Amino acid sequence: MxxxxxxxxxxxxxxxxxxxxxxxxxxxxxxxxxxxxxxxxxxxxxxxxxxxxxxxxxxxxxxxxxxxxxVRTVGTADGAALASISQGRFFNLARTGHLTPVRFYVNRYHAVVWQYLAEEVRDFARHHPALLTGVAPPQVRAALAAGEDRRPRNWRGRRLGQLLRLGNDPWGRAAAIAAMLDPVTIAEVVRDPYERSRLRVLRPELVPARPKSPAGQEIVERLRQADDPDEILWHRTSLAHALRQAREESPAPRPAPGHRPQSTAAGPARHHPPGRRRGPKAPDPTARPSGARLSTAGASRARVPAATGREAPSPTAPAPSRRRAPSLFGRLWRRRAARA
Missing domain, CATH: 1.10.10 (Arc Repressor Mutant, subunit A)
Structure with a gap:
């Protein structure tokens, strides 16, 4: 075709x-x-x-x-109404991992708004009626007391599963796993800079629309990176395995042997016109000689800019004596004295 x-x-x-x-x-x-x-x-x-x-x-x-x-999504308020529970109970169930977000966005107040699939919320309410009323189970109360929030981790796991399912390129799958890790961890797993460069080029966008404000972008970066030790270890192991498969399929592209960057070879020529050689560097009049002690008069002269071409007299040294040119009468008198 x-x-x-x-x-x-x-x-x-x-x-x-x-x-x-x-x-x-x-x-x-x-x-x-x-x-x-x-x-x-x-x-x-x-x-x-x-x-x-x-x-x-x-x-x-x-x-x-x-x-x-x-593909309809709901937030906390609409999700609670769909499950016929209070917003507080829906919020607690989502924090403890009973409901997995499908995406999120950062609003203008820099608050994270998690969204869930409406059909998944209906299925959860249909299959777990005991969690919708009465006292929450002990494990739910313990997780809330510990301040756990499993929404970011569950979203990252779901998003990575989507990328791995849709991707058919070994390097693309490795880049999707690397998108869950911070640059320091990636450098520890991927020692080759050319392989890191390829992963960086192929890294997918985890969030469809990134916020424009720096604060919003920082929130997105924090949510996309794994922060739990177990999660980081899992992604490190998965990335190492994916890299081995990608290397067997096709190595990362590298420059040709003997290749030199153009900026390095042509760098000095841009600073000096053709036909002119760079002469020796003029001595700095303010530089202190090695192993010598700077005198008071020298210190005073060192404070004067070299562009003036003059040296200021030292306030402590005596002023040099000036000899006056002899007059015409003095020169004639000395000449007659020499003939006598």
């Missing part, structure tokens, strides 16, 4: 979302969840979607409401 034929049988992201009646955010979440299958693309570009896949979803019963309901 040629490139032109592939383009006619596939759709771009925006057109596919329009055909399915979904907004951009809903369509991106549908792709992450596997509700809509994208065409494989090993180049890491913008995904495209087979027209037959779009037609398959459009032919389903209840389209488009059924598809839109499968």
């Amino acid at each position: 040629t490139v032109r034929q592939a383009a006619t049988t596939s759709l771009a992201l925006g057109r596919a979302a329009q055909e399915l009646g979904l907004r951009r955010g809903e369509f991106a979440l549908a792709v992450q969840l596997g509700r809509v299958r994208a065409l494989p693309d090993g180049r890491g570009g913008t995904p495209r979607f087979d027209r037959r896949e779009i037609e398959r979803l459009r032919d389903r019963q209840g389209f488009p409401e059924s598809l839109r309901e499968r």
Whole structure:
């Protein structure tokens, strides 16, 4: 199949979302969840979607409401109403890991807003009625007393599972695992700088829309990195295993032997015009000679800028005597005295 034929049988992201009646955010979440299958693309570009896949979803019963309901997300207030519980109980159940967020965003007040799939909230309420009323179980109370919040870790695990399921390139899978670790840990596992560079280039975006403010970006960076020791150890081991598979598939690209960066070789020529040699460096008049003691007069002269070309007289040294030029009468008198 040629490139032109592939383009006619596939759709771009925006057109596919329009055909399915979904907004951009809903369509991106549908792709992450596997509700809509994208065409494989090993180049890491913008995904495209087979027209037959779009037609398959459009032919389903209840389209488009059924598809839109499968990607609908709710926050704490809507989730509590959907489960018929208080917002405080929903919040506690989410903190203790009973509900896994599907995504989050940072609002203008720099607060993290977690979102959950509506169908998962309904399923949880249907299968765990004992957690919805009465006194919370002891393990839930103990986790709340310890101040645990498992939402970030559960979200990272879910997001990594999505990336590993959608990715078919060994280096892309290794980059997805590395996205969960901080740069110091990555450098400890990946000693080769060229391999680290490739992982950095292929690192996927974990959050669809990053905040513009530096404070919001810092929050996103903190949430995307593993912070629990067990979680870090798990990702380190997974990254080492993924790297071995990626190296067997294709080594990381490296520069040719004997290659020198152009900036290093041509660096000095930019500072000196052609045809001119760099002469010896002029001695600094304010520099102190090695092993010599600087006198009071020398210290006074050292404080004068060299650009003036003059030396200031020392306040402690006597002023040098000046000899006056002899007058004409004095010169004639000395000449006659010499002849006599």
